Amino acid sequence: MSRKPLDLPSAGASQPIVRFEGVSMRYGREPEVLKDVSLELERGSFHFLTGPSGSGKSTLLKLIYLAEQASRGRIEIFGQDLALLKRHERPLMRRKIGVVFQEFRLLDHMTVFDNAALAPRIAGRKPTGYRDDVADLLNWVGLGARMHAMPPALSGGEKQRLAIARAVINRPDILLADEPTGNVDEAMAMRILRLFLELNRVGATVLIASHDTALVARSGMPVLTLQEGRLAREPDFAPEHVE
Amino acid sequence: MTLAFDVRRWWPAPLLPRQDGRDLALLFVVAALSLLAGLAAIGALAGHRAAEGWRTELTGSATVVVRAQGTETADEAAARAASVVAGVKGVAEARALEPAKAQALIAPWIGPGALPPDLPTPRLVAVDLDRKHPASGADIARALKSAGVDADVDDHSRWSAQIMRAGAATQGVAAAIFALIVAALGGVVAFATRQGLAARHEVVEALHLTGATDGYIARLFQARFARSAAQASLAGAALAAIAAAALKLATAGDQQLTALIPIAWTDLVAVAPFPIIGAMTAALTARLTAMAALGARP
Secondary structure, eight states: OOOOOOOSOOOOTTSOSEEEEEEEEOSTTSOOSEEEEEEEEOTTOEEEEEOOTTSSHHHHHHHHTTSSOOSEEEEEETTEEGGGOOGGGHHHHHTTEEEEOTTOOOOTTSOHHHHHTHHHHHTTOOHHHHHHHHHHHHHHTTOGGGTTSOGGGSOHHHHHHHHHHHHHTTOOSEEEEESTTTTSOHHHHHHHHHHHHHHHHTTOEEEEEOOOHHHHHHHTOOEEEEETTEEEEOOOOOSSOOO | OOOTTOHHHHSOOOSSOOOOHHHHHHHHHHHHHHHHHHHHHHHHHHHHHHHHHHHHHHHTEEEEEEEOOTTOOHHHHHHHHHHHHHTSTTEEEEEEOOHHHHHHHHHHHHOTTOSOTTSOOOEEEEEEEOSSSOOOHHHHHHHHHHTTOEEEEEOSHHHHHHHHHHHHHHHHHHHHHHHHHHHHHHHHHHHHHHHHHHHTHHHHHHHHHTTOOHHHHHHHHHHHHHHHHHHHHHHHHHHHHHHHHHHHHHTTTOHHHHHHSOOOGGGGGGGTTHHHHHHHHHHHHHHHHHHHHHHTOO
16 A cells, blocks of 8 residues: 655654653543543554543543543654644644544445545545555455445444544554444454554554453553553553464 | 446545535525526616616706897797807707797696796707717807807706716615625525534544545535535526516517616626626635634644
């Protein structure tokens, strides 16, 4: 897959690609969802983010993909302080971050193919430059026969796979996923995990919020745990590595 | 897998959903506004032409009121005045009106048959001026004074000035109505854009989070509303032209009505730029509204 280079500065090899420093987040006058969170994700790292419902997992991801702004603290993505990022630079940064949303956020009026092709289309790539990539990717996630179906006609698992295809089509530098295996069977969950691992091997920094403890355990990847908005880094474990 | 000739992959679907009922309501309102604007524009042109016609008629003539003096009779004085005026440069023709015609002119004030036959009424001289280089009232008055004729000259300048003022006022009102309609169009499109952003917030959100800039998203609404406004303005303008053409044909046999509403076929061309004006107004308004709304997002 070829990618259009962006002008954003990249974090150096030794510089964390995501850095939170004392970050807190609240919605309006509600209590804080995240409390004094500090973390660093190295370039090319792979982490799971776990924690009970309401612990702030989705909010933490939203802060990374620039859907929300922190109430307190400092966030750096690609070495850039988000508080200093100009408005017109934010979309360029978002293009380097792939997101698999928990609720999919597919566009119901567009075909599976057009949904998967959304990111390169928005990035300004010509259809001739991405259509084979999209077809290959849809085949890989098992949607090759459903390219011209509309999202409302897809099953939950198919929507999940389409959401993943859309997130990874541009080979993002950072890949975030919010419960990406919540609607698929175990075999597909493992296949999706292999895709994430493959993207991670070619350089993507991956952070997956998941309740799927079996999947987390089988991945052997480090886990970040949120408890009532506070972050606790658990010891790494590697019981069953996925090959 | 290669599907190079699959048309659905060569022409991607529009990023915004196709039009729905809300868009049809917008089309109707814009078409109605365009119809009103078209009628206002054609009306302004016809009004201008009517005022110009009346002004030309008034400025093309003058009236001289002649009073007899000494032993000269009124008829002799009128004939002499007509002769003097006819010699003034810029006068095409001057003729003394018969007493009966002069009395008919003042009959509305004193009633028919109420005028005593021995009353010394002034005589009138009707003057037709040269259309290209008309003589002024002052020129004629000077010539009469030099010839020793006791007379007053009315070159109708007072009336023509009023007609010009009325014509200018009519045009001003038409321009104000037109501007008001364009502003109303902008307001309607701004409202529709805000509604569109709210109704399609999930699409907007997905585009935003996939890396679309505010300008990219605004352009989608801009193009959508410009296209809709152009179509609706075209329909409204066509209806206005048809209505004006029907009015022209309906009044064709009536000279008074034709003089009052002198629509020319060329006036119908005035509505031709409406689709462009509508599209540009809608595009600008939609862009500004969308940019302002999107700018409030994180």
